[in-house]
Amino acid sequence: MSSDTSRVHVPSDGGDAVFLVGDTCTTLLRSERTNGEFSMIEAIVPADAGPPPHTHHNESETFVLREGQLVINADDQEHEAGADDVVHIPKGVEHSFRSLSQDEPARMHLMHAPAGVEDLCTEIGTPGERGVVGPPLNDTDVAAMGAAADKHGHSLG
Template structure:
């Protein structure tokens, strides 16, 4: 990575959006834009949805909930998070989250430190639209996540 990086502006309709495991993920900042320091994404989590349990082995993850309510399971802890709440997950800790609403999507930003795993989303997700609710969780997405686990340093389950 070059130590010379430039400021980055991502407009509210910018970023690269994909649908994956029932959510819509928009990559806002990539590794090459931050000199590998961190990456940032937005997630739209449909009602009563969220990704399967997993652990990142190379990155810590920080969630900042913007809209809605999520239950976030991290190791032996469970957190009910609302707008403005922040939850930090150290690398290696198994975690998952689920939208508590039965009819409204939740929206959050999340960051990986250091960056790198954000490539997973564009590699295995299907093109989407930022802010839109995507198709429901399906077995093909879970299989694609499992197949990419070694490359991106995470485990499912």
């Protein structure tokens, strides 16, 4: 791991974007810039879309919804979140989310502690563009996520 933890500025058009399981994920802060403490990803979730149920076994995930509306299911609880709401999912809790917006995508920041989720995104995502809605979720995406899940401390369903 690099020890470059100097101050970081990511401009509004910066970051490393990939299309991943129907979302556009742009890594804003990687592990090597935060000494492994956390990572931050901007996610754009198309209208009426979202990833399948999954579990992060190594890191907690905090959602900060910026635009749109989401329903986040975690274990047996359902949370409807709107702009500026925050939802925290501890590691080891199965969860999924879906955009409730019918016309516009939802946009959020995801923070993971400790860092590491960004490596999964880079490995299985396809090159994307920040702010652009990518292709819809398909079986190939889900299969790629399932194949890489164990390596990155995740499980599906």
